[in-house]
Amino acid sequence: MCGRYAFYEHQELSERLTNVSLDTAFFDQFRPTWNAAPSQLLPVIVEDSGKVSVRGMSWGLIPKWTKPGERPKVAPINARSETVTEKPMFRSLVKHRRCIVPANGFYEWKRLPEGKQPFYIEPAGQQLMLFAGLFDEAKMVGGDPLESFSIITTHANEAMSSLHDRMPVILDDADIEAWLDRDLTEFEPLEHLMRPVPNEAIAIHEVSKDVNNARHNDPELIEPLDQSAGPSDS
Template sequence: MLHCMCGRYYLKSPPAELAAQFNVDVRDNFPPRYNIAPTQPIAIIRQNARRRPEYALVRWGFVPEWKKTPETRPLINARSETAAEKPTFRNAMKRRRCLIPADGFYEWKAAGREKQPYAIRRAKGSLFAFAGLWETAMDPGGGEMDTAAILTTGAGEDLKALHRREPVVIPAEDYARWLETDERDIAQLESLLAPGPAGSWETFPVSKDVGNVRNDGPRLIERVRLSLFD
């Protein structure tokens, strides 16, 4: 099981809702996915060559453009505090930022000798967007593949009891700002790289079945009782 931040998430909103919220043409008719895991294809919204938002499917696990082969351990997250300086993410932070649509994600908390998974969703509304970075790299066969990572920041009030980090979420009113800001002005994006204010997130325990990537379906986001007193 992969229990890093943010190592699993879900997207149950239909393609038409993504198209409307992000103002893009979504041609794939994909089903809801309740257990999206590293190395799998994920939906992103990025800026195309005409400086318009576009939908794309990419591999979750960032590979820098100069890397000859994919990482053994995929780079699924990038620390927002250092992404603009680190060689791995620096160019993507300047020129290849993206939005990663989601309805929620999972985090694990120690419970005795085991870890209990929790589903985490927005307290108000459903579909939202992680801040992401994308890059085109070479696959093992010599072809091109697009890859992405989710930016994280220090956990806020809602989530610090679960993990010391949380994913960065871009508010809908800042989608264009995140995608379009010129590389000479990326310092202006720092205010977006913050945890959600108190009351942003709702958390609740869910089945441990989410720890197995082969499991999927809406039952994974159903609340479970931890004890008679929960």
């Protein structure tokens, strides 16, 4: 599962997406976040009519059949890679509405006798992770559209497995163009992407429990926990 992540530095995006022309105008109004949480408006990369751009979407997928003013029964923040072609909420999106969710790292919690301890997982040797995602558009009251997204997860690699049995699908640079290609409507050529990254691709460290509160949002959240310090009072 991926329930919180950080996205505070986007300069590497244009360098990583070398095969596409990326419109990054959304970043002119986006504030960095070290504690991205469900329901927040967050940057998502999509392809539309041959143009790749960054758009703001709500985290937690609201399906298109949701009626204006209706509270969705579920708004999943994650989609299991093993079942995305089967579940009604996702199976059409896999064909036509794939996206990429950029992040600098994500959080996961480990169950310990004294309670849950948060850890931060970041890329080793790079600034960015590119999560595979799915998005949809629903009509809100007044007819305004709301785009929302889910992050696709797969089974955890060995390095992650002591924290959780799931992790986000993290795309290689070579996979970006195919994943965003709306003309590619068959999932079979993309199935091989639904795997965990190698252990050496990530670095993991303990962080403060301040991240448990979504109202906390500062760079200190991703800093390694000072084991000599007392426990957080939050």
